[in-house]
Amino acid sequence: MDALVLPLNICPHCHKLLKNAHGVAKHITNQPDCQRAAAAAKALQRVAAVSLGPILMAGPGGQRAAQAQGPHNAAWEDQDIEMSTGDAPNAARGARRPVTVEEVPDVDEHVEQGGLPKKAWIEDYPGNAGRAEGTVGKTSFERQDKARKAAGNSLWAPFQDEQEWQLAHWLVMSGLTQKDIETFLKLDITRARTKPSFESNYMFYKKIDALPTGEASWKVELLEAVGDVVGEDGRAKKETVEVWSRDPVDCVRELMDNPGFRDSIRYAPERQYADADGKQRIYGNMGTANWWWDVQARMPEGATVAPIILASDKTTLSRMSGDKSAWPVYLTIGNIDKDVRRKPSAHATVLLGYLPVTKLECYSEKRRALEGYRLFHLCMAKMLEPLVAAGRDGVLMTCPDGRVRRVFPILAAYIADHPEQCLVSGCQENYCPKCPIGPNERGEPAFSALKDPARVTATLKRATEGQKPPEFAEWGLRAVVPFWTELPHADIFSALTPDILHQLHKGIFKDHLVSWATQAIEDGSDEVDRRFKAMLKHSDLRHFNKGISLVSQWTGTEYKNMEKVFLGVVAGAGDERVTRTVRAVLDFIYYAHFETHTDASLDALHAAWKDYHKYKTVFIELEIRQHFNFPKGHSTEHYEPSIRSLGTADGYSTEHPERLHIDFAKLAYGASNKQSTYIQQMTHWLQRQEAVHRFARYLAWAAPSDVSSEAEPASTAPPGPSHTPSTTTLSETPAPAPVLPASAPRPPSDSAPSGTSGLPLLRLTTSSTGVPHSTSRATSQDHPVPPTLSSTLPNSRLDNTATPRGSDTPQAGPAGAHQQNTIFSGCLDAPGELEGPSPGASRSSRKPPGSQTPAPAEDVEDVWRHGYRLAKEPAYPSLTVTQIVHDFGATAFKDALADYLRRLTGTNSRRAALVATPLHDLTRIAAYKQFKVQLPLVRQVTKNTLVDIVHASPSRVGPRPLRLPVPANMSTVFAREPSSTLVVEPARPFNVARPLAGLRVARVRVIFNLPPMYDAGALGVTGPLAFVEWFTPFHVIDDAT
Template identity: 45%
Template sequence: MCLSFQNKYAFLKKVDSLESRSTKWECEKLEAVGDELDENGNRRTETLELWKRNPVECIKELMGNPEFHEHMKYAPEHLYCDPEGKQQLYENMSTGDWWWRMQENLPKGATIAPVILASDKTSLSRFSGDKSAWPVYLSIGNIDKSIRRKLSMHATVLIGYLPVSKLECFSKQHRALEGYCLFHRCMRALLAPLIAAGRNGVDMVCADGLVRRVYPILAAYIADHPEQCLIACCRENLCPKCCVARDQRGGTMRWPMRSVTEVCSILEAASQGASPVNFEKWGLRAVNPFWKDLPHADIFHSLTPDILHQLHKGVFKDHIVLWATACTEGGKLEVDRRFRAMPKHPELRHFKKGISLVSQWTGTEYKNMKKVFLGVLSGGAEEAVTRAVRAVLDFIYYAHFEVHSDDSLKQLEDAWNTFHRFKHVFVHLGIRSEFNIPKIHLMQHYVTSIRELGTADGYSTEGPECLYIEFAKMAYNFSNKKGYTSQMATWLQRQKAARRQDDYICWATAQDQITESQEDDDFDDGKSDSEPEDEQSPQASHKAPSQAEEEEQLANGFKIAKKPAYARAKVFELVKDFGAVDFTRCLEDRLHQLAGPSSRRRTGNMSLIIENSSVAVYTQFKVKLPHIPQVSLIPKTTMDTIHAHPAQAATAAHFSMVLAYDPASNHSTDSENPPGRHSRNSLTRAYALSEAMCYTAGISLDHATLPLVYVKWFTPFNTHDRVNGLYTLSRSTCQHRRFASIIPITDIICSCHLIPVWGTSMDRTWMSDTVVELCKKFYFNSYLRHHDFVEFQYLVDRDEL
């Protein structure tokens, strides 16, 4: 192959030579002198290694990366959702108030690079061992948050590994404090280049090719609660952002934010042996903070909301679930029964053993449990308990919005106030005696943080935790497990060099292809422009029919297989296997409707369909969910699968619940109502049928090109439960028979999920596969997806206000 290297050593030398233009790793030796004495009577010392990269150089690489050209902001902006400019929108950091305030404090023409830091200690060993790493990540708020969240875009970079040590050279009583001091000492050394750059600015070549004077300023720090307290130099039983009293964290009173100047003066006085009054009151620790010299930085405003640890794991899982379960009649056993009997849905995890026996929870389990928890609780607990749980769930869902307006922020704050209005029921029932819980108190800072720095989804700790896979665990696996930090840094350096080389090759190849294409356009091959293309040539048929059909389907909002699962299913088989008892009548009504009013006069009372008539039956299809900015900023095709599977030998039947337009509402003329907001949306059980059945009666319907769906209707969305706020519905019947009809596939909006109305105690005969048939009344689950929450909770509540 004529390689330029002959062995591994020579190959790695080649790779190392590729990284000449990027930021190099450096190792700084730190010495910790303890208070323990060795056998010679001398103080014990420990040498620690801080591996770091220059953060300013990393910011230069991010600012100048041409891949981010379309996703960069160089100045703050104001967005509004109304022509009058009364409803402000908050999404990326550029829409927040912090950037506008910083811009006024800097020289005219200055460009701010809002620095976003993240850190968290993680374990590297598997099953046993104490190997750990403490990575520190950096990104900038100029890059769109949707790009920052994509690991493949490498918009968040690793800038250092903090030393992890047990500090055995110190006595136990001083070991914890010295660990705090070591963290701030390392962070101060790591971020030292930001001091001069933040004060004077640095000329940088940006992604658009222009040179700007850039001021990198610490704007946000992503961390969980223990590390936030470590950063803020306070104890973990207090708020790291405000001056709330230790016994007042469970209230709604607003407390002033901590002041950087005041806290630094208190810490300096404490280090000199003084005893400031607020030192103990604010729960401070006597350390030298790394952020005191960073220009224009306010660390207390920079600590961002943590949806994963504060809301999902902390407030919801560790507190609300335990309290509400204890308040439910029947306790854990009743809650587990309801989780086991919950109807299934493809986007919902089924807890087949309940939730009390789950020993190890992840973020996925938290999210799936909260999708149905309000429905599980309804009927089994007091009204105040249900209202308190609903308020917490509403707060979590509002906090997930990717775009906030003044209205949605008001709803977010109202949910927080509603919880505090009903939380005392847990005291009355003897579940709690007080609510001095830091994570519950931190909920009051969400609105302020969103207005300052943009929506909370851009600062989730889920991102840094996913980065552990590449920057910590994979790098550790490629080391020999001894002196692994230096080997991890070297491995990451080589990985980046290979990635940059690969990007360059792709770019160069694309440029060559563009040049060749231009040359081909200039070359005259002798063919006349008017000469028709050969119909049998590959150029004329390069697009397969199936691809064209798929594009046409997506344009209509659905996607279905080319071949049906049952090509020639008999009508009596649909009645027997699919339970479509009124299929014949519904199909005849549909055929008469499509053929026109004169068709009934021609056929009279003659039946158009016989039991041996054949139709093609599909067992699933997909519909495109509408784009909702609160759910996703970037318009993307999100497909929702609709199932209609008959019972098999080892599996039960599965028919999806779907949200569909009621034909009686004449929805085709109502173009102003978006999907999901129609005045007569109804819930149905869906059976997907193909267009072939339109031809079995011998009637030619050229315009009937869309597949049809046989549905059994539920009652429309007219009433909702006054306690949990969920819409209630039941089966729609006519003369004691289920009301059914056949509708076009384009009338299907999306799949949905129903929660049975359990009552005080659940019927023990109900099971997950049979509860839909046995139960008579249901709740529409508006917490299944964020799409459903926006349509059936946020917009409804906003309109009522």
């Protein structure tokens, strides 16, 4: 009886008539009954495909390999299916060989890809640090909400409703001038249709000025400088300067009182460990380092330390012409997570004040520079004066959790570049601002103790009294009265933090290393440019198609892009010691960038520092350098101690204050009239901006379900009066647990257990290091990863596990040295083959303010369910084989695909019938431009999920009118090399000793679907295929690189 064939526009399950085949597909997706029926039908097809007999493939020695078992077998493995060997078409060939699975090292389920534990062991501070007072206070938002209700105002007051508030919010944040706002409000369409309650710019800003403001208000103090230059009237010239500032204690109170930081703030120090024995420290936020722990020991019982982080940097305001400048001083606190502090949108760093920028023409040129230094310290001392009493006696503050604590604001860190670090510490710029080493000894690899603040203060005091202490000249001091002498518990020399941007990227790398290495290479810059141009393109790498010698303006982005490939540029081009020096510097830079450190990674940082000093003498031998006594090279000596003291260097990069200049200096200056009173106008503009941000956060806190479009998402604020959560968040403190010995794993606990024999008390927590990340490989017993066979054929590869993954271009051999062609199957559709966390897994137990609410886990999982993402429709839906061969450069495509199909069928006659039709030059094949792969999460590098893009697109003609040719974009990737048994294996753990084990370099030529003339489902091919060309295999690892 012939089978009934339904038209394409009828559902094969419920027989509903639809418009077309696309409508049938949507109908099946949306109807649960039809969806289940389709899944069952597909499972039966897979069973039928398997019943065709075993797939026999030729091995390297002519042996028969076992039957391929890929992910398409998982659907029927649980079914009771009896198959008679006599019915199998290949039964006469004897019993099948047993499945061979290559053994791989066990993966520690408690350790992430980067080697960090998924749950850190915590040693709480033994005292009663961060204790809340007996009273329960109200946060600023609670007080504001209470006052609003008492006045009988609506939630949106002084605006009529949410729509009018959204308009006002846009007018303020859009950057429109007051003249433009006036014009907009006078438009007929605005008056007739929008009808806002404010009809002019004046009325609009009256409402803005009615918004609640913070406690830190602006004040100005006038200082008069009496110079040594005599004026025309015979008197000494005078100059009056303005110091605009806010009370730093009020700034700290606003930060501590902000409910938006509830889930990202801590009140006591702790020590984190990677092991239960407490031998491997973890360093991240300031609270996990040593400074806070040590200072807490000097505080009263129950004190809450607020580590003050200052940053200052002079910036130019004028564009193209003019000499207007500003000198902002920023303030934040180390209680807030560094991931939040670094986000300008979180407003966790506030503007403390503006230092005066003046030429001091009332002084002679001989004294002018010194008086400028003294003016800086005098202004900073007046700006920070409230911290003296607050740091000594403490101040009661309401915290985001509603509890009242006695807070002690203590200066902990100061972010500045080298010239400003010398200005802050009071020394000359050719001396180290942190240690007393001489200017002629800075190139030596020897650690030097930090300067003693008490000794430096005493030396400066003796110098101002007319004495000549030898330390004054020995340490290169300047005759100033430092602003930090009266600040309690402050050590300015340990507070000066690493400056990755100016010291490493711009300093050691660009200004020194690139120049040295270029001179050490034969043909110099011409050879370096040629090598940069020859680098293969990659989605994560910048291609310097014109080299680097002609680039005139460099930014931090260019430095970082150069660093990614510079080792490959210099490798093999000169003395091996030059390459080793470059490698040591780059290793140091990348280790210094770590967002999470351990004792082991800090040891590696130190080893890179020692290697740099070991090999750098090659530049003296080549007569490129005479010495290494430059300040930025010496600064690397202080990175490791600073990280152990204050936390990782990414929390103190000068890139952050430079980004803040845009909001707090340049935009504010652009809103002024640019006349002599521009600083006053800037402070007024900033106060309005902060009021709008504050009101937006209040609305998000008060009615998160009603606020749909705010600068700060509602999901980041803690529950307000009308919003009560029904579930416990991951960031909440775990329940107390029994005390266990320090050597045993300790479950989560609320507080540190009381003393047990002086040993460190450790508790297991996920509060700061993230919850365990599930990986894309199936580890559940409900969804096991089936073993899959692989086989090797001459001149062709079939691999059911090799996953194309982007990487920096490896030195695998000369360009174009491809040996074999490969059709990859399963690598794009088999779960469990991508190394790294599942995209649906939780990334962190804390969500910083300003972050958006992620999509539901099931939606994310659905997008990345195969470990990759691909376009719904192919970019090239109907290519001929001839086009693939010529346009994509896939010269052996036909042969490789034919071999692949033969290996799928083996000697099975029924399978062979499915692929009996030969591949013709005009056969139509659908191809894709690219696919995306999620990279494994490495928290040392970033806590964000990184996505790599693998391209495979041919050359084309550019857009009109030039119609310039656009070259082909074929990604070079690391792929898992098929083993001799061609076994599909789970993702392997990273082997530090053999980082390239099992990997090989390949270029992806085509990403395509199996031609429709072949029944992909019956053949077990459930996803796209990839045609790649292998580069020369790795043989011996180059020790120099």
